[in-house]
Amino acid sequence: MNVHRMLLAISLVCSLLALPVLAADPIRIGVLLPMTGATASGGPPMRQGVEMALDAVGGKVAGREIQLMVEDDASDPVVAVDKARKLVEQNKVDVVVGPLMSNAAAAVASYLKSSGTPWLAVFDNSIDIMKVGSHVFQYTGTLYNMGYYAGTYAAEKGHKTANVIGSDYVAGNDYTDGFIDAFQAKGGKIVQRQRAPIGTMDFGPYITAMKKADLVAFWLLPPAPARFVKQYFDFGLTMPLVAISASNLEEPTLKDLGDRTAGIIGVAHWAQNDDTKINKDFMAAYEKKYGAGSRPRLHVMYSYPVMQIVLEAIKQTRGDTRRDRLKQALQKVKVQTPMGYVSFGSERIGITDMYLLNVVKKGDFLTWDVARKYPQVSGKAPTGR
Amino acid sequence: MPDAKAASMELLPIQLANGIAYAMILFLIASGFSLIFGTMGILNLAHGSFYMFGVYFGLSMASWSGSWVLGLLTAGIGVAVVGLALERLLLRRLYRQENEQVLLTLGIVYICANLALWIWGPDPFMGEAPAVLSGLTSIGGVRIPVYRLFIIVLGIGVFAGLWWLQDKTRAGAIIRAGMDDKQMTLALGVNYGRVCSAVFTLGAALVGLAGFLAGPISGTHPEMAWDILPLALIVVVVGGVGSVQGAFLGAIVIGLIETFGKIYFPALAQYAIYIALVVMLIVKPSGFLGRRA
Numbered sequence: 288m289n290v291h292r293m294l295l296a297i298s299l300v301c302s303l304l305a306l307p308v309l310a311a312d313p314i315r316i317g318v319l320l321p322m323t324g325a326t327a328s329g330g331p332p333m334r335q336g337v338e339m340a341l342d343a344v345g346g347k348v349a350g351r352e353i354q355l356m357v358e359d360d361a362s363d364p365v366v367a368v369d370k371a372r373k374l375v376e377q378n379k380v381d382v383v384v385g386p387l388m389s390n391a392a393a394a395v396a397s398y399l400k401s402s403g404t405p406w407l408a409v410f411d412n413s414i415d416i417m418k419v420g421s422h423v424f425q426y427t428g429t430l431y432n433m434g435y436y437a438g439t440y441a442a443e444k445g446h447k448t449a450n451v452i453g454s455d456y457v458a459g460n461d462y463t464d465g466f467i468d469a470f471q472a473k474g475g476k477i478v479q480r481q482r483a484p485i486g487t488m489d490f491g492p493y494i495t496a497m498k499k500a501d502l503v504a505f506w507l508l509p510p511a512p513a514r515f516v517k518q519y520f521d522f523g524l525t526m527p528l529v530a531i532s533a534s535n536l537e538e539p540t541l542k543d544l545g546d547r548t549a550g551i552i553g554v555a556h557w558a559q560n561d562d563t564k565i566n567k568d569f570m571a572a573y574e575k576k577y578g579a580g581s582r583p584r585l586h587v588m589y590s591y592p593v594m595q596i597v598l599e600a601i602k603q604t605r606g607d608t609r610r611d612r613l614k615q616a617l618q619k620v621k622v623q624t625p626m627g628y629v630s631f632g633s634e635r636i637g638i639t640d641m642y643l644l645n646v647v648k649k650g651d652f653l654t655w656d657v658a659r660k661y662p663q664v665s666g667k668a669p670t671g672r
Numbered sequence: 673m674p675d676a677k678a679a680s681m682e683l684l685p686i687q688l689a690n691g692i693a694y695a696m697i698l699f700l701i702a703s704g705f706s707l708i709f710g711t712m713g714i715l716n717l718a719h720g721s722f723y724m725f726g727v728y729f730g731l732s733m734a735s736w737s738g739s740w741v742l743g744l745l746t747a748g749i750g751v752a753v754v755g756l757a758l759e760r761l762l763l764r765r766l767y768r769q770e771n772e773q774v775l776l777t778l779g780i781v782y783i784c785a786n787l788a789l790w791i792w793g794p795d796p797f798m799g800e801a802p803a804v805l806s807g808l809t810s811i812g813g814v815r816i817p818v819y820r821l822f823i824i825v826l827g828i829g830v831f832a833g834l835w836w837l838q839d840k841t842r843a844g845a846i847i848r849a850g851m852d853d854k855q856m857t858l859a860l861g862v863n864y865g866r867v868c869s870a871v872f873t874l875g876a877a878l879v880g881l882a883g884f885l886a887g888p889i890s891g892t893h894p895e896m897a898w899d900i901l902p903l904a905l906i907v908v909v910v911g912g913v914g915s916v917q918g919a920f921l922g923a924i925v926i927g928l929i930e931t932f933g934k935i936y937f938p939a940l941a942q943y944a945i946y947i948a949l950v951v952m953l954i955v956k957p958s959g960f961l962g963r964r965a
Contacts, residue, residue, distance in 0.1 A: 328794030484942035510796035
C-alpha cells in the first residue's frame with residue numbers, strides 16, 4: 288500500500304474513533320429560573336415546562352444527550368448574572384434560557400454578549416433588549432405588543448373610552464403604552480391614566496378617583512393584581528376589567544377572588560383550555576406526569592416552547608453546537624407547540640399566536656376561555672415597539 | 673393626559689376617608705413595632721413576617737371554621753405565640769447587640785417567606801370582610817366599603833385602649849419606666865425579663881391582628897414582609913419611638929402623605945414617604961413625639 292492510502296486509512300480510523308467521543312459529549316442548556324424571591328411563583332412551573340419538553344424528545348437530540356443546568360436567579364438581576372457567569376464559565380453551556388424578570392433578563396443578555404452565547408428569553412421584554420446583540424432571541428415578543436393586542440381587541444369589541452392603570456416601572460409602562468396606542472389608533476379615547484408604585488397596598492385612592500369609562504385596563508406587578516381587583520369589586524365599581532396580561536390573574540387567584548371575576552378579558556400567549564389537539568395532548572401529558580387533576584400555570588408555557596425551539600435548532604444543526612451554527616438554526620426554526628406555531632421574524636423576534644381570553648366559570652371552576660386568536664402575529668407591534 | 677386636579681376637590685372627602693383608614697392599618701402595624709423598639713431597643717425586622725402570618729393563620733382558620741371572629745383570634749394568638757417563641761429562644765440572647773438583632777431577624781424574614789411559600793403556595797390570598805361589615809356606604813357622593821369605616825373606628829378604639837394601658841395602668845407605668853431608666857426599674861424589683869416578653873408578645877399580637885384586619889384590603893403572599901417593613905419603620909421614625917401617641921401621629925402623617933401623594937403628586941408617589949422620612953431625620957431624628965433621642 289502506498290503512503291497516501293496509509294495516511295487515508297489512519298485518518299479514517301482516527302476519525303471513526305473520535306466519533307463516539309463527540310457523540311458522548313452532552314449538549315448543555317443553561318436555564319435561569321426564579322425559584323426564590325419575588326417572582327418565585329414562576330420558577331417551579333417553568334421548570335416543569337423545560338422538563339416536559341425534554342421528555343418529549345427523550346432527553347436526546349441528534350444522538351447527543353441533553354443536559355439541563357437549572358439555576359435559581361432569586362428574582363434578582365445580580366444573582367442572575369452571577370449564575371449566568373457560572374453557567375458559561377464553569378458549566379460551559381451552549382445556550383442560556385431565561386431569567387423571567389425583565390430587568391434580570393436584560394442583565395443576563397448583556398453579560399452573554401461577550402461570549403456570544405445564544406440567549407433565549409422566556410417571556411416578553413422591552414424592545415430595547417434586541418439591541419443588546421445578535422445572540423438575543425425573543426420568541427414571545429415585547430411587553431408593549433401584548434398591550435397593543437389588548438387595546439386592539441378592546442376597541443374591536445366596541446369600547447370607546449378607557450381608564451388605564453399600571454405599575455410604575457418599565458414593564459408596567461410598556462404594557463399600558465401598548466394598550467393606549469392601539470386603543471387610540473382605533474379611535475378610542477383614554478379618559479385617565481394612573482401609575483401605581485410597586486408595593487402599593489391600598490388602591491383605594493386610585494379606584495375612587497377613576498372616571499367613568501367603558502372599561503378599566505390594568506397591568507400590575509404581582510401580587511398587586513389580586514389586591515387591586517378585590518378592592519375594585521369592594522368599592523362597587525362595575526366597569527368591565529381588561530387584564531392586559533392574563534397572567535396577572537392565574538387560576539388560583541381567580542378562585543380566591545370568586546365569581547365576580549367572570550367576564551374579565553385577558554391577553555396571553557396561550558390558554559390551558561385551548562381545544563387544539565396538540566394542546567389537549569399536552570394537558571394530558573402534564574396531568575400524567577404531575578398527578579391527576581394538576582393544571583399547568585401559564586408559566587409552564589413560557590419555558591416549554593423555548594425548549595422546543597432550542598431542541599429543534601439542535602436537531603437542525605445535527606448536534607453541532609458551535610455558536611454561529613446554532614444562531615443560524617434558531618433564526619430558521621419553526622415548531623408546532625401547544626401555543627401554536629412559533630418561529631422567528633427577521634429581527635429574531637418571534638411570530639406566534641396572540642390569545643384573547645375571558646374568564647368563565649366551568650362548573651365550579653373559574654378559568655380563562657379563548658375568545659379569539661390573532662394568528663401568527665409578530666412579537667413587535669406595528670408601531671415598532 | 674387629563675389633569676388629576678380637575679376632579680380633586682370633589683374627591684377630598686373620600687380620599688381623606690381612604691387616607692385615614694389606611695393610616696389606621698399603619699397604626700396597628702406600627703404600634704407593635706414601636707412598643708417593642710421603645711421598650712427593649714430591639715429592631716425586630718421579622719415584624720413584617722408576623723403581619724404575614726397573621727393573615728395566613730387567620731384566613732386558614734376563617735375558611736376552615738367559617739367564622740371571621742375565630743380567624744381574628746387565631747391571627748392574634750397565633751402570632752403572639754410565634755413572637756414569644758422568637759423572643760425567648762433567640763432574641764433574648766442578643767440584648768443590646770443591635771447589629772446581630774438586625775441580622776438575625778432579617779434571616780428570620782427569609783426563612784418565614786420560604787416557609788409561607790412552602791405551606792400556602794406562591795399565590796396571594798385576599799381576606800373577606802364578615803357579612804355584617806360588608807357592603808357599601810358613601811362619603812361625599814363616592815362609595816366606600818363599610819369595612820374601611822370599621823377599620824377607622826377600630827383603629828381609634830385600639831389607640832384609646834393602648835393609651836389607657838400606657839398611661840393609666842401599672843403595667844404601662846412599668847413599661848414606661850423601663851424605657852426611661854432600665855437600671856432603676858430593675859433596682860426597684862421589677863422582673864424586667866417578664867415585662868419584655870409580655871411586651872414583645874403584645875406587639876406581635878397587635879401586628880398579627882393588623883394583618884388579618886387588613887386582609888380584605890391588602891391580603892397576603894409569601895413576600896409580604898417586604899411591603900410592611902418599610903412602612904413600620906418610617907411610621908415609627910416619623911411619629912416618634914416609644915409612645916402610642918407617636919405611632920398614631922406617625923401613622924396619620926404617613927397614611928395621608930401616601931394617599932394624597934398617589935392622587936396629587938403621582939410622579940413622586942413612589943418616594944413620598946421616603947422624603948418624609950429623610951426630612952424628619954434631618955429636622956427631628958427622634959420623631960414628632962419621640963421619647964428617646
